[in-house]
Amino acid sequence: MQRQGQLYILSAPSGCGKTTILKQVMANIGGLAFSVSHTTRTPRSGEQNGVDYHFVTENEFKEMREQKLFLEWAEVHGNYYGTSKVAVAEQLTKGEDIILDIDVQGASIIRDDKSIEAVSVFVAPPSLTELEQRLRGRGTDSDEVIAVRLQNAAKELAAVSAYQYLVINDKLEDAVLVMQSIIIAERSRARRLVSGIPVDLEIVT
Amino acid sequence: MQRQGQLYILSAPSGCGKTTILKQVMANIGGLAFSVSHTTRTPRSGEQNGVDYHFVTENEFKEMREQKLFLEWAEVHGNYYGTSKVAVAEQLTKGEDIILDIDVQGASIIRDDKSIEAVSVFVAPPSLTELEQRLRGRGTDSDEVIAVRLQNAAKELAAVSAYQYLVINDKLEDAVLVMQSIIIAERSRARRLVSGIPVDLEIVT
Numbered sequence: 465m466q467r468q469g470q471l472y473i474l475s476a477p478s479g480c481g482k483t484t485i486l487k488q489v490m491a492n493i494g495g496l497a498f499s500v501s502h503t504t505r506t507p508r509s510g511e512q513n514g515v516d517y518h519f520v521t522e523n524e525f526k527e528m529r530e531q532k533l534f535l536e537w538a539e540v541h542g543n544y545y546g547t548s549k550v551a552v553a554e555q556l557t558k559g560e561d562i563i564l565d566i567d568v569q570g571a572s573i574i575r576d577d578k579s580i581e582a583v584s585v586f587v588a589p590p591s592l593t594e595l596e597q598r599l600r601g602r603g604t605d606s607d608e609v610i611a612v613r614l615q616n617a618a619k620e621l622a623a624v625s626a627y628q629y630l631v632i633n634d635k636l637e638d639a640v641l642v643m644q645s646i647i648i649a650e651r652s653r654a655r656r657l658v659s660g661i662p663v664d665l666e667i668v669t
Numbered sequence: 670m671q672r673q674g675q676l677y678i679l680s681a682p683s684g685c686g687k688t689t690i691l692k693q694v695m696a697n698i699g700g701l702a703f704s705v706s707h708t709t710r711t712p713r714s715g716e717q718n719g720v721d722y723h724f725v726t727e728n729e730f731k732e733m734r735e736q737k738l739f740l741e742w743a744e745v746h747g748n749y750y751g752t753s754k755v756a757v758a759e760q761l762t763k764g765e766d767i768i769l770d771i772d773v774q775g776a777s778i779i780r781d782d783k784s785i786e787a788v789s790v791f792v793a794p795p796s797l798t799e800l801e802q803r804l805r806g807r808g809t810d811s812d813e814v815i816a817v818r819l820q821n822a823a824k825e826l827a828a829v830s831a832y833q834y835l836v837i838n839d840k841l842e843d844a845v846l847v848m849q850s851i852i853i854a855e856r857s858r859a860r861r862l863v864s865g866i867p868v869d870l871e872i873v874t
Binding site for chain 1: 829831835836847850851854855858859
């Protein structure tokens with residue numbers, strides 16, 4: 465049987481350990497991948513078209529945008545980035561669960577789109593104090609940058625209640641277990657499985 | 670912080686391994702207990718009032734039933750069994766997640782009661798053929814009893830789509846992981862957590 469994948473929208477303030485959590489979850493359980501975005505920026509060495517990004521020209525991108533083919537898009541440092549509805553749908557059809565790493569505004573747009581059935585997850589630090597310590601500990605950001613990140617984090621945290629799940633990254637291994645459990649649980653939703661269980665159990669409703 | 674527990678209603682055809690799965694899940698994660706039923710039957714040796722059952726007289730039971738104090742009740746071999754709303758509420762207030770082991774009819778009644786927020790889980794065998802083999806393998810039931818159990822299982826399976834989650838017990842360790850994941854995921858629901866996260870993250874909506 466070919467299961468349809470599930471789309472996850474995932475948001476986290478900078479420094480919450482989202483990437484580390486996801487890497488471990490992906491290593492622990494299969495069938496999970498990031499969405500592949502469209503971008504107008506030049507491929508970096510080693511980047512493969514269709515794997516790392518779908519590389520397109522600015523004209524192609526704007527054409528797609530006109531036709532409302534993106535779930536969401538953004539301009540960053542003069543380059544465009546967007547998540548194509550068709551690209552995500554194709555990944556989901558393969559039976560993979562897809563993670564769309566997106567900010568709270570983008571997540572809000574996708575949640576409001578009733579044609580998209582996404583599971584939303586927010587990764588939060590145990591506290592803003594702890595987040596500040598982690599950002600300082602990385603030693604990569606100036607005081608000003610840290611102050612901006614903390615302000616943004618506080619704003620983003622105000623949106624938590626609009627998400628379905630909240631993963632608090634206090635201890636990494638606990639956060640990995642919770643993230644992984646959310647995905648396993650969502651895969652066990654009865655409405656998702658009743659059409660896919662063995663023939664002699666098939667349900668007629 | 671004192672988290673409010675979550676009520677789970679769990680149904681499974683006989684022979685699906687529900688008890689084995691739950692024992693392992695309870696050993697793996699804390700904060701999970703069975704609901705304590707009221708019964709009119711005589712305590713067996715070693716059974717403690719308030720722990721194994723709330724032992725009551727038939728008059729007391731009928732009085733409670735009159736007053737609609739039971740989530741559900743049943744008469745089995747001349748004894749009454751019932752799940753008291755107050756007893757469950759008390760267990761939930763302690764912060765424990767409570768599992769109510771209940772048949773599909775009882776589960777349907779509880780789902781229809783909008784005052785109760787229960788998460789529903791159905792444990793199914795991988796197939797009826799496999800269930801038949803397991804029942805025969807136990808060597809405890811006559812052919813007639815097995816035939817009845819399989820008929821009942823087929824009827825119960827028709828109700829699967831009304832449940833939120835479906836745990837298919839093919840390999841025990843996979844079923845344990847799924848059951849455990851459902852509970853961990855449900856504990857991470859944002860709506861359940863936003864009032865309980867640390868003060869400097871508290872959300873004002």
